[in-house]
Amino acid sequence: MTREIILYEVPQNLETVKILDNSLLGAYNDSVMSSYNSNKARGVLNRFSARNREIEGSNPFMLVHLQNSGLLPARTKIATRQNLEKALKLGLKLPENYVDFGLTLKTAGDSHFPNDLPARILAEQLKKREIKLESGKLIPISALKVIENTDSAYGLVFDLKDGIKELEDLSQFKWNHQKDNGLACAGLGWYGRSNWFSDYENLDYSFDSGRVVLVTSFATSRNFLDLKLKELWKKRDKEITLIQKRYAEEEKILLDNY
Numbered sequence: 001m002t003r004e005i006i007l008y009e010v011p012q013n014l015e016t017v018k019i020l021d022n023s024l025l026g027a028y029n030d031s032v033m034s035s036y037n038s039n040k041a042r043g044v045l046n047r048f049s050a051r052n053r054e055i056e057g058s059n060p061f062m063l064v065h066l067q068n069s070g071l072l073p074a075r076t077k078i079a080t081r082q083n084l085e086k087a088l089k090l091g092l093k094l095p096e097n098y099v100d101f102g103l104t105l106k107t108a109g110d111s112h113f114p115n116d117l118p119a120r121i122l123a124e125q126l127k128k129r130e131i132k133l134e135s136g137k138l139i140p141i142s143a144l145k146v147i148e149n150t151d152s153a154y155g156l157v158f159d160l161k162d163g164i165k166e167l168e169d170l171s172q173f174k175w176n177h178q179k180d181n182g183l184a185c186a187g188l189g190w191y192g193r194s195n196w197f198s199d200y201e202n203l204d205y206s207f208d209s210g211r212v213v214l215v216t217s218f219a220t221s222r223n224f225l226d227l228k229l230k231e232l233w234k235k236r237d238k239e240i241t242l243i244q245k246r247y248a249e250e251e252k253i254l255l256d257n258y
Helices: 020-036 037-043 059-066 082-087 111-126 219-257
Strands: 013-020 049-051 054-056 077-078 097-104 137-138 144-148 156-160 183-188 196-200 213-219
Touching: 013 082, 020 037, 020 049, 020 054, 020 059, 020 137, 037 059, 059 077, 059 097, 059 156, 082 097, 082 111, 082 213, 097 111, 111 156, 111 183
Parallel strands: none
Antiparallel strands: 013 213, 049 054, 077 213, 097 137, 097 183, 144 156, 183 196
């Protein structure tokens, strides 16, 4: 018998990256209206538009609300820095767009007044969780919540989610443009198709060139089979319920007319 082995493994999960289309725009705007009370907060968040079936616009507040809104499909999230690096290597084209993927926090406070309160709040939360700022931290969209705050120039501030105990240091990444203090958008683009920036301080601005990049995970191998079986069982149970309901209704009609 020949001794033979396969020299690769099927990964536990496969991931796809895509630009968010405009199918969620109406539901997103409705969720903003129902989740926030102040016109200032709503104005910061209601800045998506649509063109060529894609969502246009982006700022960190919008992305955090979108991520937590429950509107994204299962196993889908806002792309991280690592996701984008991999996607660019594999051919994702963003020639004239910018993409936000988080926040950078360098100091507990900000020389740009609108960002001072949000920066101080996040820095205090890091301190309570014993996360040292050091040279600054990259905070991904998935680690954040947005809450209303009437003292904020944006009508909103960021809040670290429960369970966040560590964050990546800014020094782990290459940056083409950096801010030296406070809070800023972390993104790709603006200055060129492969420029990584952490210096844009207007957290509420959104432009037509902005795009939302999503990552969806698909289970493979046994995980994939298990998921498919669960989907089939749910479909079967739903169809059985409908058949039983239809049978009961027809039986009642027959007995009533007998």
